[in-house]
Amino acid sequence: MDTETEGKAAAVEEMREWCVALPKVELHAHLNGSVRNSTLLELAKHLGDKGVIVFEDVKDVIMKSDRSLPECFKLFDLFHILTTDHDTVTRIAKEVVEDFAAENVVYLEIRTTPKNNEAKGMTKRSYMDAVIKGLKAVEDVDVELFGSNFRTNETLSSKLLDGVTKKKKIYVRLLLSIDRRETTSAALDTVNLAVEMMDQGVIGIDLSGNPVVGEWETYLPALQHAKNMGIPVTIHCGEVANRKEIQAVLDFCPQRLGHVCCLNDVEWKKLKSLMIPVEICLTSNVMTGGAPSLELHHFADLYNAKHPLSLCTDDSGLFSTSLSNEYYLVATTFGLSKFELFQLAQDAVQFVFADDVVKKSLKEVFKHAEKRLLMWDELAAPS
Numbered sequence: 576m577d578t579e580t581e582g583k584a585a586a587v588e589e590m591r592e593w594c595v596a597l598p599k600v601e602l603h604a605h606l607n608g609s610v611r612n613s614t615l616l617e618l619a620k621h622l623g624d625k626g627v628i629v630f631e632d633v634k635d636v637i638m639k640s641d642r643s644l645p646e647c648f649k650l651f652d653l654f655h656i657l658t659t660d661h662d663t664v665t666r667i668a669k670e671v672v673e674d675f676a677a678e679n680v681v682y683l684e685i686r687t688t689p690k691n692n693e694a695k696g697m698t699k700r701s702y703m704d705a706v707i708k709g710l711k712a713v714e715d716v717d718v719e720l721f722g723s724n725f726r727t728n729e730t731l732s733s734k735l736l737d738g739v740t741k742k743k744k745i746y747v748r749l750l751l752s753i754d755r756r757e758t759t760s761a762a763l764d765t766v767n768l769a770v771e772m773m774d775q776g777v778i779g780i781d782l783s784g785n786p787v788v789g790e791w792e793t794y795l796p797a798l799q800h801a802k803n804m805g806i807p808v809t810i811h812c813g814e815v816a817n818r819k820e821i822q823a824v825l826d827f828c829p830q831r832l833g834h835v836c837c838l839n840d841v842e843w844k845k846l847k848s849l850m851i852p853v854e855i856c857l858t859s860n861v862m863t864g865g866a867p868s869l870e871l872h873h874f875a876d877l878y879n880a881k882h883p884l885s886l887c888t889d890d891s892g893l894f895s896t897s898l899s900n901e902y903y904l905v906a907t908t909f910g911l912s913k914f915e916l917f918q919l920a921q922d923a924v925q926f927v928f929a930d931d932v933v934k935k936s937l938k939e940v941f942k943h944a945e946k947r948l949l950m951w952d953e954l955a956a957p958s
């Protein structure tokens with residue numbers, strides 16, 4: 576390697592390290608899309624040995640790196656075969672939190688679809704109990720799950736991402752997803768479950784699933800019920816160009832929106848005037864064709880318009896990404912400076928569904944990390 580190439584490689588490495596060190600807020604992560612490949616392979620091997628699936632076929636699908644939108648949803652059906660029993664749900668929930676915490680995510684909203692599965696003796700409630708069991712089983716990191724369990728702000732903020740001697744801390748909150756394949760009654764069950772579990776870390780509702788399936792009118796009663804109960808709602812919007820639905824979603828005016836890829840000029844204007852915070856999922860959108868390329872991703876337009884937004888992974892396992900990588904991509908694609916990236920990460924605190932106590936504590940975390948991160952180059956420079 577010549578000196579110039581070595582210098583470039585070192586700069587890439589240094590920027591990647593900085594993005595990992597940056598405290599981050601993750602607002603759009605699906606549990607079953609965030610499972611480690613190694614875990615999926617282990618689960619597939621186990622079911623292969625039992626004759627439930629053909630391991631070699633499944634292995635190739637898991638290891639494939641490019642995925643279209645329809646392929647993603649076929650894959651989710653496969654993931655659900657692999658993961659939907661109580662013990663496995665507990666395991667993946669634990670691992671997903673560990674993985675996010677390992678890259679300095681300090682606040683994580685995980686969303687997942689509560690599932691009934693009679694054959695496994697699973698109800699939506701027992702599925703969620705298994706998820707929560709997994710969050711409580713995390714040992715390497717301090718997980719703050721319930722509003723009632725907060726320690727004092729000072730203790731929390733000094734511990735979160737101190738990174739030197741103390742155990743890392745992460746706030747985790749849960750969003751219950753309504754799958755677009757569900758009936759009105761099943762969607763209502765999910766919202767009622769959220770109401771029941773508000774004191775156990777559940778703080779919101781999401782609408783997701785294959786965007787070419789289902790009708791807005793089917794979910795509207797459940798989403799309206801959530802709104803009436805004061806439960807924040809986030810909606811996958813415009814993954815495909817469904818004009819009628821995009822209009823209806825904007826009219827519903829949820830607390831946040833995911834993706835917003837296929838909006839026309841009028842819808843774009845409306846989104847901007849409503850100032851609904853957007854969960855931006857760069858890698859996911861480029862892989863599934865929602866955005867033509869990283870360079871042409873609508874992040875740039877929203878960012879330049881100072882529209883509220885936050886970088887997210889969507890499905891870090893499925894798309895082989897991480898939140899640190901999404902920040903790195905923004906830096907390298909759109910030329911944001913470290914200062915701007917820091918602001919971007921910090922601004923996401925405003926859009927969390929957790930209460931003001933948590934927001935205050937998260938602001939402290941960023942304050943605490945600011946000097947170290949913004950003086951990174953000076954600190955790293957040889958004296």
Ligand SMILES: CNc1ncnc2c1ncn2[C@@H]1O[C@H](COP(=O)(O)O)[C@@H](O)[C@H]1O
Nearest residue numbers: 605606607608651687688752754783784785
């Ligand atoms: C790629 N973009 C996407 N668009 C829409 N829905 C998506 C999604 N990625 C994931 N999901 C939704 O999340 C479920 C998996 O996690 P859980 O089983 O809930 O934990 C998928 O089945 C789908 O409903």
Ligand SMILES: [Zn+2]
Nearest residue numbers: 783811833889
């Ligand atoms: Zn999503």
